[in-house]
Amino acid sequence: MAIDHALLVTPSAMGRIDAAAVASGVDGYGLMQAAGAHVAACVLAHYPDIRRAVVLCGPGNNGGDGHVAARLLSQSGVPVIRCGVPPKKGGDAARADAECDLPLRALDDWHPEAGDVVVDALFGAGLDRPAGPEIAALIDRVRNADTPVVSVDLPSGLSGRTGAPTGPCFQAAHTVTFAALKPGHVLMPGRALCGEMHLCDIGIPARLIVSDDPVWRNHEELYRNQLPTMSAQQHKYSRGHLVVLSGPLISGGAARLAAMAGLRAGAGLVSLATPPGAVMAQAAHLTAIMQRSIGDEETLSDWLEDDRLSGFVLGPGFGDLEKARGFCGLLAKSGRPVVLDADGLTAFAGRVDDLGKLFDGDVRLMVTPHEGEFRRLFPVLAGDESLSKVDRARAAAQLLNAVVIYKGPDTVIAGPDGRAAVNSDAPSWLATAGSGDVLAGIAGGLLAQGMPAFEAGCASVALHGDAGRRAGAGMTAEELAASVKSLPCD
Template identity: 45%
Template sequence: MKAIATALGVSEVWLAFGEIVGEGGESPPLPIDPILLTVDEMYQADALAVKAGISGLDLMEAAGAGIMQAIIARWPSSPVLVLCGPGNNGGDGFVVARLLREAGWDIRLALLGNVEKLTGDAAVNAARWEGPVLEFKPGLVGKGENACGLVVDAVFGAGLSRPITGMVKTVLEEVAASGLPVIAVDVPSGIDGDTGACLGFALGAELTVTFFRRKPGHLLLPGRQHCGQVVVVDIGTPEAVLDQIRPQAHQNCPSLWGGLFPRRSVMDHKYVRGHVVVLGGDEMTGAARLAARGALRAGAGLVTIVCPESAVPIYALGEPGVLNARLGEGEGQGEGQREGLTRLLADERKNLYVLGPGNGVTAVTKARVMEVLETGRPCVLDADALTVFADDVDGLAEAISGPCVITPHEGEFARLFGPIGEGPKGERAGKLGRVRAAAARLGCVVLLKGADTVIADADGRGVINTNAPPILATAGAGDVLAGFIGGLMAQSMSPFAAACAGVWLHGECANEFGPGLIAEDLPEQLPAVLRRLFSSTSDQRLAVSVAP
């Protein structure tokens, strides 16, 4: 699994029971595998499996058997409507129908298109189906004695690229309106397997059964909301194919970065643990204080808020554990303030800068950010430090000369990058594609915040985070996140690993607190989350919270 080790940025990994452990320490075992395969990569995996001697028919039979077993394990026997499409997804549906009927279930099967036009393995499995094939049309759900109890959606798979319209849409809308449990094959019909986008219309499934590995569309919104519970079935694809595919996308979880997390030593002192400098403004002072508190709780040895002289009394009344320093005499970006920032930058013990929270969208903020970036010091850029470059992304790209993480929300991202990552025909790229393109454009780590936060590095690695609860939509939460990431980077965690760890811990802190959360609560939950993260007695409880 050397390819996976390279993708994760660790020296070695061991993959067993869904656990990936980085050199330097153990991470909690997880009931999921973090590796995600794009639609094209899954096609490649199937082709490599066939090349290794596993027939396409065997793969389809195993897929259908896995779906059948998942259904039997969750529902009592009842009439099932199996909706089959004209491709391999429909072939899987024919296998499911045959195996459920052999198990004594009442099955009705409808096919979109003609049996005579099916090809390949789908045609073979259609021939093995001994029951009637109904016309794909409205009214299939039935009523009264003809009503079904479950629906298997095997119409379209993850590779669908066109919107669902017309009669097909009408049939699927009837299924949705019926309220019947839907079991989706691979992905719910209408969901793009790579982007999670809804193509015209998409069924909402109670259970989605996919094969070998999950896809980004299972985790990205709105796809994640349509998939319900996602079960991955082993269909016999050799694990070795991953070494040839070299997947670059993963679900965020501790097994990706736990081995890179800062470790304590009896020889540590505060400067070993890093010194974070937070640039504070003179109006929205709470933002910088939240970032500073986040950096402290994340383990930074020292945190200093540096601010205009006029704001020093405000910050001095804040956290007793946070140092305060003034930029210098005078207001704005006068000579005294420039000298103050230059003096701070001359102290190499101050090894991480958090810029943007509460700084103000001004030329002064932009000048300060540029001065810090040009030194090559590690930085986290958030909020105003990004907005000041809304019309100058080239200037930002040129200024970044050292380790850097930027943490925009959707609005800041759009102002900075515009329609980045568009496809060859002008189609809008999915979130993962857009963030990867942005990271390549700037040459740094980009973290696009949201309910499905995506982190990407300039080398193409991408991670999707899934543990953020709705209560995180509160003022100041992003400032705390910037502090978490900065605190981890100050302790020599790589920008990509720190961003992944920071956003996951951020979500866990919100889950730990629960309803009523405000931003100030987040740093105070971090000790409990970290204790559970590295506790051998409660690893499984932690693992459950990162499942999609």
């Protein structure tokens, strides 16, 4: 049975999926047996020299998976210490406990030894509050002994909804989960706390693995059908004309990076709108990218009468915040798509309502904040610890009627209609000066070619990561921009 590795479901949605599977006739205890078998197989595969398996079992079904794993590990010849609390009577976990003939010791009855491997089957996704002092002391004991941990479903103490620890939390070397990933598996710091992920099929029918509030891992099925294509019948203007608005002489490099990335992303033409005092300096660096001297709103307004200009990037290295707000107002009135990044975002700190009013109607605004910019724009959302990064991005998208690319190692792409995706596979070396300018340029290039905003957001983040992998560790932003891959031809 194929598993959808892209769908992310919340712990509450997973509970409904489990219940639906049992209601459809699937044997719930059979699901637990399969889950425990996957856990035991993970331990045996990754720790062939294990001396003792220390299986920590909680009172719920997560603990039931642990009881099954303990029994199977013991039958495989591994010495097993089973610790925890007895399960509630009458359920599948109680049956799993009864079928395991190993004694169930108290949690504080285990003392770490070399060669131990902990199986964390305490709570998984079933706990969304801080663990008690006994569990906190146990987590400290495991950490201080540097004992490797294999967690069942999620490291105990980690929120499966937000990806944030609710208090003390295990650091797992491996996490074994079932049927579908949860947001906490891919959002930071949860992704790091989970270690290596193992998504396993335990027999839940694929038709039941659905959510009424789906979030996706970013993948090409989200945007592939909307990618612009190239053909022999096209000419440069039919492939879009992207305009990147440049800052003053001292900071023009950021705009050049965005412009080059937009050209590499397939825009037929790219122009820099350059302040008069910086035209000559920019000309020394440009070949395929054109220039237009734009010094004030009147000059920009006149140029915008050219309806062949099809998309804009405002913000990288722009500098003048008041001027940025004025330019943004003109771009909004033009009715064409706009990417706001860097100074284009900072210009609207404390003025988010004004920005949202500029771009009502069709979704044609994309904003690309990193964490600091997001906090300046949306201090209330950023300060609400009950919200996940997905929640915050969705709320921001609705406030602005925009697609939000909330950057980071767990970049979230969210639209005002509630669609959301988490990008979790970008290389770490993208965290370098100028990388965000390249992303803004890719997004602008795709929007200029007519790609819908949400799909363009997902595709631009994917292309950005792909360029980073191609450029390699130690890359500079110039190398990153040069590594953006053109889109395929028909």
